Amino acid sequence: MRLLALLAALALAVTGCSGSDSARPGVLTVGIREPATLLPADLADQAGRLVTGALWTPLADYDAVSGKVTPRAAESITSADRVHWTVKLRPATFHDGTPVTAQSYVDTWKAVAEAHWVSSPVLTKLLRxxxxxxxxPDTLSIVLDRPSGQVPALLSAPGLVPLPSSVLASRDWNGFAKAPVGNGPYRLDGPWKPGSGGTLKRVGAGQAAEIELRVGEPAAQYDEVKAGTLDLAAEVPGEKHEAMHGDFGNRHASWALPEAAYLVFPVQNPQFADATVRHGFALGVDRAALEAGPLAHQADPAKALLPPVNAPGERAGTCRPCSFDAAAGKALLKQAAFPGGTTVYFGPGAETWTRELVVGLHKALDVSVTASPKAGQPDGPSTLDVKLATASPYELLSELATAAGYTDDVFRQNLALADAAATPEEAGELYRLVENQLLRDLPVAPLWSGHGHAVWSARVHDVTATPFTGPVLAGIGLS
Structure with missing residues (x-):
């Protein structure tokens, strides 16, 4: 027995293997949560976006801050009048060997628009x-109902990637989500295994030859990366937030997520018709307490109306309604003769942090505030957790105004002008005007925006992240 143990130890020393398969040459191991789906047009969760970001290549990448469009599956996205748009495609094939053509996009987008998936409003309400x-075969023609310069931003949405003709014919969306076929740098090797994960094989431009995706809980995956038995954990739980810096040094990253939360005021309700009242409530929100408490360090307190994921240009000035100033908030409510007492309504998934928000408002403003599930048209403020499908500011600004019933003519005109703007610079200036008007009139008060965290082992390098994919799996290298 001693001889066998000695031989095993010698073999271990020679191979350099620790008993973990995380160090296999060319194989990247990644820990994620169970994706809600792998149907790209119906995604709203980090894990699903990370996986589909490797399986599909979007038409372009869009940076809202700079307005820069980087063509990817598209060779170009152009227009002479911002009404008639032409998209030229690069040669590509799906993982099943069939060609990706312009008709692939036409048929996919028709299916998306009809299916009422998460990305459907990008086509029906935004692109129009x-x-x-x-x-x-390599050319798409898009004719709009009005001039819009936002088309490249909208077409960059990860939910508008093409689907192969086989699923467009069968309409077996559930079956396809278990064994998706994309046009990206990696293909899924066999069906997805719920509760376990799946393996991605490189078929295009990617650093790792193979990516093993393991489903599990973030806390356990964090410990596995620390122990060297997992290469990367795509989520860091709140309880590891402080330890992360000491445990991993510079081997961690954070990025803005396409989600943000707001306190929406019913501006048609006489109780909240006065902007002074709305500003008073905004100043009574302790955003830092929410971030450190029920949000478990998975969010940033709002510093502007638009979150980082779709804020154009450089910010100027501060966001006064984003501040916590209980004394000023109480003074404003007194000035407006606020009658004292309201209910804050919440939707699915927002109960815990909304109740904490309500407790804080009561303490800070010394008014009666209760929390209740949203049902029908709320007669008081409500919390709104927005999941964005694009990086265009137009999507969020129009949704916020609709949620509050805010119908100001100047706001609508400037928003339409921003949509129609000929250049990113012009659009950015107009969006800032719109944002500033909303911060002045305050039909909605910004609360927080989401961010993601990842940690990785010493053999991993070149980790970058984007709002809609998190860590870019194709770009991650191994030593």
Whole structure:
């Protein structure tokens, strides 16, 4: 027995293997939560976006801050009048070997628009095309109902990637989500195994030859990366937030997520018709307490109306309604003769942090505030947790105004002008005007925006992240 043990130890020393398969040459191991789905047009969770970000290549990447568009599956996205748009495609194939054509996009977008998936409003409410046709195998023609410069930003949405003809014919969306076929740098090797994960094989431009995706809980995965038995954990739990810096040094990253939360005021309700009242409530919110408490360090206190994921240009000035100033908030409510007492309503998934928000408002403003599930049209303020499908500011600004019933003519005109702007610089200036008007009138008060965290082992390098994919799996290298 001693001889066998000695031989095993010698073999271990020679191979350099620690008993973990995380150090296999060319194989990247990644810990994630169970994705809600792998159907790209119906995604709203970090894990699903991370996986589909490797399985599909979008038409372009869009940076809202700079307004820069980087073509990817598209060779170009152009227009002479911002009404008639032309998209030229690069040659590509799906993982099943069939070609990706302009008709692939036409048929996919028709299915998305009809299915009422998460990304459906990108086509029906934001793009608003009168006609989308394939004028050649590699050419898409899009005719809008008005001039819009936001088309490249909208077409960059990860939910608008193409689907192969097989699933468009069968409409077996559930079956497809278990064994998705994309056009990206990696393909799924066999069906996805719920509760376990799946393996991605490189078929395009990617550093790792293979990526093993393991489903589990973030706390356990964090410890596995620390122990060297997992290469990367795509989520860091709140209780590890402080330890992360000491445990991993510079081997961690955070990035803005496409989500933000707001306190929406019913501006048509006489009780909240006065902007002074709305500003008073905004100043009574202790955002830092929410971040450190029920949000478990998975969010940043709002510093502006637009979150980082779709804030154009450089910010100027501070966001006074984003501040916590209980004394000033109480003074404003007194000035407006606020009658004292309201209910704050919440939707699914927001109960815990909304109740904490309500407790804080009561303490800070010395008014009666209660919390209740949202049902029908709320007669008081409500919390709104927005999940964005694009990086365009137009999506969020229009949704916030609709949620509050805010119908100011100047706001609507400037928002339409920003949508129609010919250049990113012009659009950015107009969006800032719109944002500043909302901060002045305050139909909605910004609360927080989400962010993601990842940690990785010493053999991992070149980790970058984007709002809609998190860590870019194709770009991660191994030593």
């Amino acid at each position: 095309a009168k006609e989308i046709t394939a004028t050649a």
